[in-house]
Structure formats: structure tokens, C-alpha cells
Amino acid sequence: MKEETAFWDAVDELRATQGGYMRQAYGFVVGSLTETVRDLPKPRLDDPLLRHLSGQELLRGIVRCARREFGPFAPMVFREWGVLHGEDVGRIVFQLVESGQLSARPEDTLHDFLGGPDLLAALEAHEDWGRPPTAGTLGDRLA
Numbered sequence: 001m002k003e004e005t006a007f008w009d010a011v012d013e014l015r016a017t018q019g020g021y022m023r024q025a026y027g028f029v030v031g032s033l034t035e036t037v038r039d040l041p042k043p044r045l046d047d048p049l050l051r052h053l054s055g056q057e058l059l060r061g062i063v064r065c066a067r068r069e070f071g072p073f074a075p076m077v078f079r080e081w082g083v084l085h086g087e088d089v090g091r092i093v094f095q096l097v098e099s100g101q102l103s104a105r106p107e108d109t110l111h112d113f114l115g116g117p118d119l120l121a122a123l124e125a126h127e128d129w130g131r132p133p134t135a136g137t138l139g140d141r142l143a
Helices: 002-018 023-038 055-081 086-098 119-126
Strands: none
Touching: 002 023, 002 086, 023 055, 023 086, 055 086, 055 119, 086 119
């Protein structure tokens, strides 16, 4: 329970100092990160280096989780949260990294979340973004 309290305290501090996103967005990003890592193939899951997700892998996982959790209302929920683009997810991730709630590798950047399909369009679409590649570059754990 203490870890969860520390997480939400960190989120509240981030929102107070940096604003921009609803509180629930932070929890959803971390939950989706956890679930996306858990769904990796066993050989990748067992290797800490290969378990590390890229920004695009996390975005795919977020879209899958959002579709499952919110169904056709996913785009509306993300709009309400202020999460409109992959870059918004990246900002949430790096805010959580800076607050010590997530880890990242030195080569991880906000640019890892750019260049993929439009987030809201992906939430509205019915096709899948595909399977995650075999290696990645984004932190995969809570502090």
C-alpha cells in the first residue's frame, strides 16, 4: 500500500508542478506498461534487457488496454484526460521517470513516442498495431 501511496503522491506533485493531464492518465499508463510487459513472450520476459519496452511498444499496449477497458469510449476518455498524441504518453512516462516512479535507459527519449500512428485514430480504429518486436528501449518497472 505504501508504494501505491507514494505513486499517487508523486502523480499529485507532478500535476501540481507540470499540469496538463488528468490523474487517471498516469495510473493508466503505468497499468498498461505493466500489462504490456507481462504479455511479452517468455524468453523476452525473462531477460531484463529484452523486457525493456520501446515507446512504440508501449503505445501499442496502451491502445490495446484502452480498447479493452473503455471500448468505443476510449477516444473520449483520452480526450478528457488530455492525452491526445503519442507524445503526451511520452511526457507522462518521462515525468514519472524524473519523479523516480519509472526507469528509463539513457538512450530513451520523448522522440521514441513520435512517428507511429496517431493515438486517437488508433483508439478509434478496429485494426491492431501488430505484435511487439523482440527488443525494446523503455523502462519496464515501477520504482
